[in-house]
Amino acid sequence: MLRVYNYMGLGLVLTGIVAYIVGTTPSLYVPIFTTPLKWVVMLAPLAFVLFFSFRIQTMSASTAQTVFWAFCGVMGLSMASIFLVFTGASIARTFFITAAMFGTMSLYGYTTKKDLSNWGSFLMMGLIGIVIAGLVNLFLQSSAMQFVISVIGVVVFTGLTAYDTQRIKEEYAEHYSAESRQKMAVFGAFSLYLNFINLFQLLLHFVGQREE
Known part of the structure; x- marks a missing residue:
C-alpha cells in the first residue's frame, strides 16, 4: 500500500506542476484553450483511462509505469484551465479539503472489517452515469x-x-511475482488517483472562488 500511495502522490505532484505551468503561461494556454485543440486536451484523459484499463493485463510493469506518468501529465494539461477560472487560494483550499476527505475514506477502507464489495456495482453504475452525463454536458x-x-x-x-x-489491500498477495506486484501497485495508484482528481474537480464547483 505504501508503494501505491507513493505512485499516487508523485502522480498528483506531476499533474499539479503541469497544470500550474500551462495555466499560468499565456503562450501555452492560449493556443490550447482558444482553439479546437481544447477538445483533444479535454478528452485525452478519457482515452488514457480506457487504454490503461483494457491493456493493463498485457503490459509489462515498466510500460504500465510509463503510461501512468504520461496519463498524469496529460491530466495536468487538461486541468490547466482551472487556473484561468478559479483563484489560486480557492484551488489550494479545495485541494486540502479533498485531501482530508480522501484520506479519511481511504483510511476507513483500509481499516474497516466490513466487506465493502457490495458497494461495487452501485458505485460503478453511478460512475458510468456521471461520465455519460458529463460528456453530454460538455455540449449543453x-x-x-x-x-x-x-x-x-x-x-x-x-x-x-x-x-x-x-x-x-485484499488483492495484494506475497506469492505474486515482483512484476505482478509492481503492476498491481501502479494500477492501484491509478484507481486512487482517479478518485482523488475527480473528487477535487467536483468539489471545486462548490467551494472554488471564480476569478473576477
Whole structure:
C-alpha cells in the first residue's frame, strides 16, 4: 500500500506542476484553450483511462509505469484551465479539503472489517452515469446539470475511495511475482488517483472562488 500511495502522490505532484505551468503561461494556454485543440486536451484523459484499463493485463510493469506518468501529465494539461477560472487560494483550499476527505475514506477502507464489495456495482453504475452525463454536458453547458453531476459525483467518488482501498489491500498477495506486484501497485495508484482528481474537480464547483 505504501508503494501505491507513493505512485499516487508523485502522480498528483506531476499533474499539479503541469497544470500550474500551462495555466499560468499565456503562450501555452492560449493556443490550447482558444482553439479546437481544447477538445483533444479535454478528452485525452478519457482515452488514457480506457487504454490503461483494457491493456493493463498485457503490459509489462515498466510500460504500465510509463503510461501512468504520461496519463498524469496529460491530466495536468487538461486541468490547466482551472487556473484561468478559479483563484489560486480557492484551488489550494479545495485541494486540502479533498485531501482530508480522501484520506479519511481511504483510511476507513483500509481499516474497516466490513466487506465493502457490495458497494461495487452501485458505485460503478453511478460512475458510468456521471461520465455519460458529463460528456453530454460538455455540449449543453447546463449549470443545473453540472450541479446534479457534482453532488452525485462527490458521493460516488467518496465511496469509491474506500471501496478501492479495500479492494487493493485484499488483492495484494506475497506469492505474486515482483512484476505482478509492481503492476498491481501502479494500477492501484491509478484507481486512487482517479478518485482523488475527480473528487477535487467536483468539489471545486462548490467551494472554488471564480476569478473576477
